[in-house]
Amino acid sequence: MPSDPVLNSPEGRQSILRARAAAGAPLPMAALAEEFGVSVDTIRRDLLALEAEGAIQRVRGGALPVMQPVEPLVTRMRTSDAAAHCIASRALDLIEDGMVVMLDGGTTIARLAAKLPPLPHALIITPAPAVAVATLAAGIETVLIGGQMSALGGMAVGQRACEAVSATAADLCLLGACGLEPTFGLSADRLDEAAVKAAMGAASSRTAVLTDRSKLGRRARHRVVPCAKLDVLVTDASSEETAAFHEVGLEIRCA
Amino acid sequence: MPSDPVLNSPEGRQSILRARAAAGAPLPMAALAEEFGVSVDTIRRDLLALEAEGAIQRVRGGALPVMQPVEPLVTRMRTSDAAAHCIASRALDLIEDGMVVMLDGGTTIARLAAKLPPLPHALIITPAPAVAVATLAAGIETVLIGGQMSALGGMAVGQRACEAVSATAADLCLLGACGLEPTFGLSADRLDEAAVKAAMGAASSRTAVLTDRSKLGRRARHRVVPCAKLDVLVTDASSEETAAFHEVGLEIRCA
DNA sequence: AGGCATGTTGCAAGTTCTTGCAGGATGTTG
DNA sequence: CAACATCCTGCAAGAACTTGCAACATGCCT
Incomplete structure (x- = not known):
């Protein structure tokens, strides 16, 4: 039906x-x-x-x-990661038409962007060109954040990117993660990417993290935001694994 | 009722x-x-x-x-256009390692971006996410220009994009074209894209136009720059067709 | 006021399109 | 080689589309 x-x-x-x-x-x-x-x-x-x-x-x-659009992201996306797929699908529920949504870079978020339905009244803001291409293709109004491109993450970083992000306001922010730990919070491997992610979280009224179980309990090099600033965790981990995050105030969405 | x-x-x-x-x-x-x-x-x-x-x-x-939320770039690039391929290849000669190069959006430029060799000391500046992904994949340092995304052209446009472009300086600028005519100059179909292209030209010390013969003699709706501000024309047209452009001072590179 | 023209709306008959299913062919895996 | 999944083909039920028509409202002219 x-x-x-x-x-x-x-x-x-x-x-x-x-x-x-x-x-x-x-x-x-x-x-x-x-x-x-x-x-x-x-x-x-x-x-x-x-x-x-x-x-x-x-x-x-x-x-x-x-x-094939382009190498770096797509090659990683081809390794069809079932977990990332489920997480991306589960996170779709967070997005409603009419929202202003910030999307991080990374493979999980890129998958989500590819799954997005047409949202005639939504606005997507992203520093990741691959995400921008996908959302634009879905017919969603898109604002691209510019800046120096980070070779690893495939997203714009640097002062200009941070400033551009700070100059916007969003209802929801979806972030990927290199590591997530109850006390240390959300962390990333590269400082410049961490700064942009932090700015994105600060510019949004709600922040969700999308990550698979392998990143839980890990600390990457640079903290993006503490868990107190996060609202939702979308993951494929079991409830035992996520219990610690639930205790620090995160809403858990299990894929 | x-x-x-x-x-x-x-x-x-x-x-x-x-x-x-x-x-x-x-x-x-x-x-x-x-x-x-x-x-x-x-x-x-x-x-x-x-x-x-x-x-x-x-x-x-x-x-x-x-x-149509149809992704303008990817679908159009599917139609393997031999002329665009040749033009893109010919234009590669203009780019040398160590240069700062601005790349426009559009299918022809996207093809060129996909052909670029690794240039360890060059810097690419572009408002087109598809181009940015390609150059980044080639291992070239890339700066992404942000702004509202234009659904048609697949590039960032608007005031923020223009400001970001104006804040940079490049050695060379490669522009696509919706129309090119000796007296009217280079023209584009959309006003917001024309503004960004104009800013790119103004920020570069040399400007080249890449376009196939079908665009020569055409006037699109909005002028980007007059021919006096252009330096090189890379096209597949015959020397008769390009004579008028040679007379207004353009260097012709025939593909 | 009456009559006519125009335009809009809902209904019905006939046609076209889409969809799911059954059966056999083909390819893949152990 | 056998078991299995996926594929192609044809088909029939049902939904949606088209066309034509009659009913009704509105506006204009005599």
Whole structure:
């Protein structure tokens, strides 16, 4: 049963699929069928149409984007990390149309950006070009934060990026993490990226962290924000692993 | 049975629908029929009218805004344009290691960015996220210009982008073009993109235009810079077609 | 006022499109 | 080689679309 009567026309679905393919996301038929609430046959026909126009290449079980956007992020994203996928999907619930949302860089956030539906009244603010391309492709108004590009994280950093972030106000901020620990808080491996992430958190009224269980209990080199400044933790970890974070005030969303 | 006597005229409904489409919202017929208190046939006729004027695209069950959230860059780059390829390759000669180079958005420039070799001492400055990702992947130091993203051009535009560009200085600037004409100069279809391109040209000591023959002699809506401010034209056109540009002082590089 | 033209709306019959399912073919995995 | 999943094809039910038409409201002219 179609959740949205319009998005679930062939054109609507295919337009969404096209955008995801352009963002470099793989298109598994079974998952898409469940997501859209249609049978795999219908998705198969959609992929057939998209393949005919050259947007994707069908493979067994689904399809792959025919044009790989770019190396650094995409190569990491190809290693299809089931956990990151689940976390990204779970975090989608946090975003509602009409919100102003800050999106960090990183693979988890990039996955989330690729999954975003069209949000006609939302605004995305991000220092990560890969994220900006994806949200723009989804038809969401996007503001790009400029600055020196960090080779590792694939996001803009530096004083100009921090200033640009500080000059904005958002309802929600989604951050990735190199490490998250109850007492030390959210941490990142690179100082310049940590500074931008911190500015993003400070400019938002609510902050959520998206990270898989491997980062929990770790301390990366530079603290971004203490846990007191965080509101939500979206992760695939068990409730035992997240208990300590719940005690310091975080709302836990388990993927 | 009209619930609101004023709003429920064809013009009234259609102006509401037009506004929603412009905001990017999908238009499901059944829901709209109930909302306005009319039959789906009436809504269908409204959508028919809106489609005739090009505001929406009708799909089964309703309509989608025609302001296609289609990622302009990636889809267009899919159409492997041999001319653009040659032009991009030819323009590579202009770039030497150690330079500070500004790169515009657009498909031609994006192709060039993908072809760039590692330049350990160069610096790329660009408002186009797709370009930034490519140059970063090539291992080139990159500065991203931030700002509101233009859905069509896939680049940052607006006051902040222009200011950020003006605050930098480059040796070379490579611009794409929607139109190039000897007297009118370089022109673009969108005003906000034209402003950024103009700022890029002004911030660089040398400016080159990359464009295929189809754009020569065309005038797009907004002038970016007059030909007097341009230095090099890289194109696939014949020498007859480029003669007029040579006369106004441009160096011609034929692909 | 009456009559006519125009425009809008809802309804019905016929057509087209989409979708899910069944059956057989094909490819993959152990 | 066998078991299994995925694929293609054809088909039928149902939803949505198109077309034509009649009813009703509105405005204009005589």
